[in-house]
Structures are given as C-alpha cells and as structure tokens.
Amino acid sequence: MITGMHAIVFSPDAARVREFFADVLNLRSVDAGGGWLIFALPPAELAVHPADGGGRHELYLMCDDIQATLAELRAKGVEVARDVIDQGWGLLAAIRLPDGGEFPIYQPRHPAPWQT
DSSP, X not given: OOOOOOOOOOOTTHHHHHHIIIXXXXXXXXXXXXXXXXXXXXXXXXXXXXXXXXXXXXXXXXXXXXXXXXXXXXXXXXXXEEEEEEOSSEEEEEEEOTTSOEEEEEEEOSOOGGGO
C-alpha cells in the first residue's frame, strides 16, 4: 500500500537549499522537470507523538554518530545552529540551511524499524 515518504522543504531560497542538499549533504537526485530536483533519502521512519491543541509535522535528519557527522559538516562550511543536547531518546542538534533556516539532526537511541 505505502511505498515511501515524500517530504517537502519550503524555502525562500530554494535553489541554494537544493545545491546544499546535493553538494554538501551529497544526496542523489533526479530532475522532475524544470530544475525541480527530487532527492533520494536513506531509510525513513515515522513517529506519532501526542500534541496539545492542533497537530504539526516535523522533519529531522538522522545519523549514526552525531559528533562525527557535525564535524564533517563543519569541515564543509556548514554552521551548527544548535549544539548537541541529550534528549534521552537521542542526541539532538540542528544545522543552518543556506536560507537561514534550521534543520534538526539527531542520533537516535531507539531501534531502527528497518533493522528489526
């Protein structure tokens, strides 16, 4: 029934953010026409958390070793917008996108559903 997940990042500077995903994060892509790049993502997971009031959606990058990943990204000139904090369920930080936005990244401590 479900074959994958399509996530969208909206940006006032979409061209620079696309370049960042391609050149800095090294994500493979295809051109869906007119320069609209669709990026391949590694395995994904979906969690549903309780919320007060209305719902919302969040998007996080995941990695196996957050310190090594952030060091590699810093070496490529990426700004770390929020340093690593221990949330119990994982180690959480955020990187700065070229449009000024933050993109959370975390090292999970829970089992990966695709590995069970």
